[in-house]
Amino acid sequence: MSPVDAARPQLKIRQIHLDTGRENVAVISRHSKALRPEVFSGFSRVEIRRGNQSMLATLLITDDNAMVGPDDLGLAEPAFRRFGEAAGSLVSVTPASPPASLDAVRGKIQGRTLTAPEIEAIVNDLARYRYSDMEIAAFLIGAARFMTSDELLALVSAMASVGTQLRWDRPVVVDKHCIGGIPGNRTSMVLVPIVAAHGLTIPKTSSRAITSPAGTADTMEVLARVDVGVPEMKEIVAACNGCLIWGGHVNLSPADDILISVERPLCLDTREQMVASIMSKKLAAGSTHLLVDLPLGPSAKVISPIDAMRLRKLFEFVGDHFGIAVETITTDGRQPIGNGIGPVLEAQDVMAVLGNDPKAPADLREKSLRLAGHLLEYDPNLRGGSGYARARELLESGAALKQMQKIIDNQGPTNCRKDLGTLTTDIVAPRDGVVTGIDNLQLNRLARTAGAPIDKGAGIKLFKKVGDRVEQGEPLYRIYAFDPSEQELAVSAAEESSGYTVDGVHAFREQVL
C-alpha cells in the first residue's frame, strides 16, 4: 500500500443487494467521510483498492444512510463478488482514468485500423470487467462499421486466449454451431448422440438463452445437469464420446459473453462479431472440424443468399487461419424447427425424434439427420457420401437414443421441474387459408413473455406450420404459462400480433425484442 493510501480516509465495504448485471457498481454516501462524491462526477469511474487488489466501478450516490453510511462504500452484487473481500474490509477509493485501451476504441470510432496488441489490450480489459457498459457499447459500435481481416483474426485470437483452453487427445474433434434466431431448432440434442454413437468425439458446449425463450443448455437441463466443470466434462466425453453441457460453467471465451450481453439489447449483430464470437469459442474448445448452420429466412438472422455467402467466406477465412476445418450449411430459416418453443416442449420434440415416435416433428428429424450426416463425413474411415445413411441407421436402430441416455446418466440428474405450464391459451386462425409465414422473432418474444426459459414448462406449442391449411377459429398454437400475469401479457401480445401470416395477410412485425 502506498503512503498516500495510508493517509487517506478509508471506507468499509458493504454488500448492496442490487443486481447490476455485468457492470461493477459502487454506491457512496453523499456525506462520505472519504471524499465528496460530486468531486468524482467529473471522472468517468472510480478505482477501489485494498492492498494489491484493484477494481474499476461506476459510482452512484445515495442520501440514504441505511443503504450506505458516511464511513461505508456499498458494492452492488457482481462488484462485491468480483472484489472478493469480506464486508467490513477497509478500501481506498480514487477517481480513475478510463482504461488505457479505450484510446484504441476511440481510434476505431474515428476509423482507424487497430493493431493486434491494441485488440488484445481491449479484450483483456473487457474480460477483467474494466469497461463500463457504455464503453463496451463504444467498442462494439466502433467495430460494427468495419473490421479488417487482420483485426478480425486478432480479435478471435485474443478472445480465445482469455479463459479456459480445452485440448483433446484425439485427432478429430467435431462440433456444430447454429448462428441462432430460430425457435425450437434443437438439432444439437439429436445429432450429438448420433455422432457420439458412431464413435466420433463431439464435446458440445451450448449457451443459455439471453433474450430468447431457450438455449440448448436450458433445454438439455430438462433432461440432465448441465452445470459441469472441465474435469468432469473430460470424464463424460471419455465415457460417451460427447456431452451436452452449458459453456458458461467451463468459461470458454468469457469476453465473448460480455460482448454478447451488450450486443443483444442493442440488436447489434454484425457478421464480423458473429464470426469472432463463434470462432473464439470453438478455438478455445479445441474443435478440429466445425459445421456452421446458417438458417435463411425473412425473420432469420440471415435474410439473403448473398449474406449467407459472405458469412461462409468469413467463417472459412478464420477457420483456415486457425487450422479449424469449417463448413457452413444454409438451412430453411423461414419458421421455427420442431413444434415446441421453450425448454420442456423442445425436450419433448427431441426425445420424440430420438425415440422414432411417428408423431415426432419431421422437420427437426430431417434437419438433424442432414447435419449429423455432414459431421459423420469427418470420420476418415467412413465411405464418402454415406454420412446421411449412417446417421439414419444410428437413429432408427435406437443407438442414438441409447447414447443419449448414457450422456444423460453421465451428466447426472437435474432438479428442474418437467411439467408443462398449467395455464394454456390457444391462439386461433383469423380466417380460412394457408399459412404463408411465421415470424421467428415474434414467436420467440411470445414464448419468453410466457415465462420461458425461467419456467422450463412455459412456452408455445405449434399446431400449424408454413404450407398448412387452416380454418377460421382453428388453433394455430397453444401458449403455456404458470404465472397468470405472464400468461396475460403473452396472450395480449399474441392478440396484437400472432406472428402468423395466413394467405399473405398479417404482416411481419418490423421490430421485435
Next chain:
Amino acid sequence: MSPVDAARPQLKIRQIHLDTGRENVAVISRHSKALRPEVFSGFSRVEIRRGNQSMLATLLITDDNAMVGPDDLGLAEPAFRRFGEAAGSLVSVTPASPPASLDAVRGKIQGRTLTAPEIEAIVNDLARYRYSDMEIAAFLIGAARFMTSDELLALVSAMASVGTQLRWDRPVVVDKHCIGGIPGNRTSMVLVPIVAAHGLTIPKTSSRAITSPAGTADTMEVLARVDVGVPEMKEIVAACNGCLIWGGHVNLSPADDILISVERPLCLDTREQMVASIMSKKLAAGSTHLLVDLPLGPSAKVISPIDAMRLRKLFEFVGDHFGIAVETITTDGRQPIGNGIGPVLEAQDVMAVLGNDPKAPADLREKSLRLAGHLLEYDPNLRGGSGYARARELLESGAALKQMQKIIDNQGPTNCRKDLGTLTTDIVAPRDGVVTGIDNLQLNRLARTAGAPIDKGAGIKLFKKVGDRVEQGEPLYRIYAFDPSEQELAVSAAEESSGYTVDGVHAFREQVL
C-alpha cells in the same frame, strides 16, 4: 387504463435514494408480486404506467426487502422525480420494446443517412429520457463516423425545437461562445459588461462544469445568483442589455445536455456534434450574431489550423442556413487564460480586469477586449474598425465595471462562499529554465480533484506562464483546497505530472479526464 392493466397485479412505487444521473432506473424485488424480474431480463427496458403517465426505465433486481418489497417498485432519484407521482401510487410494469427511433440509430451505425423525421424522432425520445445510456452512446458513436450536411441541419433544428425558444424584440442580439477546454478563460464575464455598456443586447447563458473545474455559470455564481428563469432573465436584459446566467435553468436545447453528459465520459467530441450542440443552443436562444472562440494548441480541443478551418466552415454553413451571422476567431489555446482556475480564483481575475487593476492578468484582458471589439462591430452605428478601441474605452473608463455591478445587482445576491481554499500547496519547478508548455487537460484535472467547482474557493493559481523563466524550486502554481483528502489527491497527482514543461522536458500526459 386498459382492461389488461386492471387485471394485472400492480406495484406501489417508492423512492430509492440513489442518484443514477440521467438514466431512469427502477428496482424490483426478486420476489415481486407482479412479475418475476428474470422474465424482464430478455427485454432491454421496462415501461412503467399509471393512467396516461408512462416512463421507460432500466430495471435492476434486489434481494433486499428493506430496499424494495415484493409489492413495491423502487424508482431511483431522477426516475422518481420525472414520473412525478406520489410514493405509494399504484403502477403497472410491462416489458418495453426499445423506442421505435432506435431503428434509425441502428441504420446510422450500419452507415445509412437518416432523414429529418428520423432525426426528429431520435431527439424527441432523447429529450423525453426514453433512451438508456447505452442507446445514447449508440446514437453518438453511430453519428461520430459521418454525418451529412442535411443530417447536421436536421439535428440542429430538432435539438433547438425541443425546450425553451427565446425571442427578443431587438434587431441585433449578439452572443459569444467558446468551444471550451482552456482553464481560466472567463472572457464572457469581461466582454458581456463591455458590450452591454455600449448598448448592444447580449443575453448570455452559460453552462456549469461537467468534467472541468468551472463553467462560466459556476464562476459568475461567486458574484451573483445565476439560477434565473425566463421571465426574470427578460427583465434583467431589459434593464442591463445583458446577463450572465446559467442556461440549464432556462432549458435551452435539453437534448444537448443529455448528449453532452454521455459524450464527455466517452471523450467523444466530433466537429459535427460540437457544432450541433452550440448552434442548437444559439438558435433556441434567439441570437442573431454569434462569435465563436476556437482556441488552438497542443492540449486544446483544436490542435491544427486545418481543424480550425474545418470547424469554421461548418459553423458558417449552419449559421447561414438558420440565418445566424456566425464568425469564428482562432485564439491562443496553448495554455490557460488568466491566472486562476476554479470559480473564486477566476472571479478574482475577472474583477481585476474590469477594475483596471495593474496586476490583472494581461492575457485575459487582451483576449476579452479583442472578442468584445469583434462583437461591437455588429452595431450598425459603430464606425467600421473602431470596435477594439471602443471596447478599451468602455473598460478603461470604468463603464464596463459599472455595467457588471448593475448586472450583479439585477441578478441578485448569491449565497456562495467566496473564501479561498485554506489548504494550500505550491508545486515548484524541477529545474532552472523557461516554461515551454502547460497542459490544459492536466491543470483542469488537478483543479477539479482539488474540489472545484463544488468548493468555489478550491482550484489553482498560476504564477508562471509559457515563456516565463523559472529557477529550480520556484513555485509554478499553488493548489487551493478545503478538504484534506482532496488536497492530497491533487498534490500527489501534480507530483506525478505537474502539467508544466520546462525547457522541453516533462512530456504532456497523453490521456487525461
